[in-house]
Amino acid sequence: MDVSFDFTDSVALVTGASGALGAAVCEAFADAGATVAAADVVAPDDGEAGLDTGRAIDFYRGDFTDEREVERVVSEVLADHGRLDCLANVAGTWKGGAPIENTDVETFETLFDVNLKTAFLASKHALAHLRERDGRGAIVSVSARSSLEGGEGDGPYRASKAGVRLLTETIAAENAGEVRANAVMPSVIDTPANREMMPDADHDAWVDPADIAEVVLFLCSDAASVTSGAAVPVYGEA
Template identity: 70%
Template sequence: MSVSYDFDGDVALVTGACGALGSAVVDAFAAAGATVAAADVIAADDDDSLLETAHADSFHQADFTDEAAVESTVADVLDAHGRLDYLLNVAGTWRGGSPVHETDEATFDMLLDVNLKTMFLASKHALPHLQETEGAIVSVSARASLEGGEGDAPYRASKAGVRLVTESIAEENLGTVRANAVMPSVLDTPMNRDMMEPDDDWVDPSEVADVMAFLCSDGAAVTSGAAVPVYGES
């Protein structure tokens, strides 16, 4: 069954837009007719970028761990496109392999910054504009956020934080801005294929992007504060 969405006239800001999931989200919202503002800390033409620049109506290179940069980027999006309807918090990363007593402080700080602080700052500065349009936020948490595990405590903690901040935003904006999260397991991305043995059960980023589009659509008008599993068969 094919499902389509109509976001014509709406503006979506996608963070982490140059990555595998972020670029898939840009593609999904562009295909649905949205005006897409893509943002990432790396340039759109960087060797590591997967973004199809033709699918983005504007690109904003910014470090979303820096509040001044986030505030400026959101202002630039409003100047360029006149409104903001959806915020897709995709920026994130993974590090692991060490138990807590062997994890260095720099790794802890980096994961909290990239996974949680970016989501917090983007939401903080987008919310006043999303309140005006009665828009939506969808952020990327993780299946791993639901329990402790061996070797990646800071990652799990940062993604649990995304889930809890999402629930708080939903509670604070009842009837105005919907806030939800998706929880992937293992995504089929170039980085994961480099780090692990590929598995046919991994979820394609485009499938997660489709769920994020649904959560911004009228079909999810009564859904806020949810953490949606997007595990596939993995």
Template identity: 65%
Template structure:
């Protein structure tokens, strides 16, 4: 069953827009009629950038979302260009793991909390005043692994738990004004993940397009009663 959403006359900011999930999310909102500001630390002409930028309703922005000044500037640019902001989809993030806590370098801690938590915090901090005006919505990306401890990726799990709790707190602080929800994927079915884990059951992984559909739902009026939720999007994985 195909469900269609209508985001005409709405402006959506997507961070991490050049990656597999970010690009799928941008394309889903464009297909639904939204005007999309797609932001990523990677430039659109970089080989690693996966987004098709051929749309008159799409603007692309090269932004380091760990830099507060840059975040404030790009959101001001979006407002100056489009006049409003209706949704923030904070996809930017990364994974590192493989070592127990005592063998983990401080650089791994700094990277994970910068890219996963700091980016979500700064994006929401500077988007919120405008989302409060439009009574808009926020969707962040936590992780299934944020729900429990595990072996070898403690800092990743902790950083994604922080994203989930940040989102729940934003929902509580903005009750009745801005809805904020997190999604919790597990391993996403991307070419990079298939290459990294060749012997896994790839059929159990969830496609980025399917996750983008859930993100659209959470940003839409269909999810009006839903805020402060952590929504599983890990299928059978």
């Protein structure tokens, strides 16, 4: 069944926009009629997916681990477009491979900064503007299937993504009736970087970024008006 969404006259801010999933979310919003504010510390041409700016996608360079940068980008988006209807917290990274006693603090800090702090800061500075949308403002953040349990070798990653889930539930509770907040939980996403990292894996079982982007749009749409505080699996067979 084909499903379409209409985000005409809406403005969506997407973090991590130069990565494969972020670019897919930007393009899905643009295809649905939204004006997209695509934000990343990495320029589109240097990103993983080659984000296609133009076609209602405007790029804003900013480091979303820095609160001053987040304030600046959100202010620029409001100055340029006058409103904010949706926030997609896609910025994230993965590092692993060592047990806790062998994990350096820099790896721990990087994972919590990029995966959790970016979502916290973007949400913090977007919420006041999302509340102005009369109950239709929405936040969707990217958690992970692995956040549901502990595992060997990537504990800080799992913990940071569990934090995204709990942050989402907190925002939903604090803004009930005003702003909806939900999370999606991918497993392995079918990206060029993941294929290079795992060349012998079953790539056919991985989920295409465009399919996850459709779920993000659903959660931001009026079709999900009664859904808030949810963590939605988007891992298919992966």
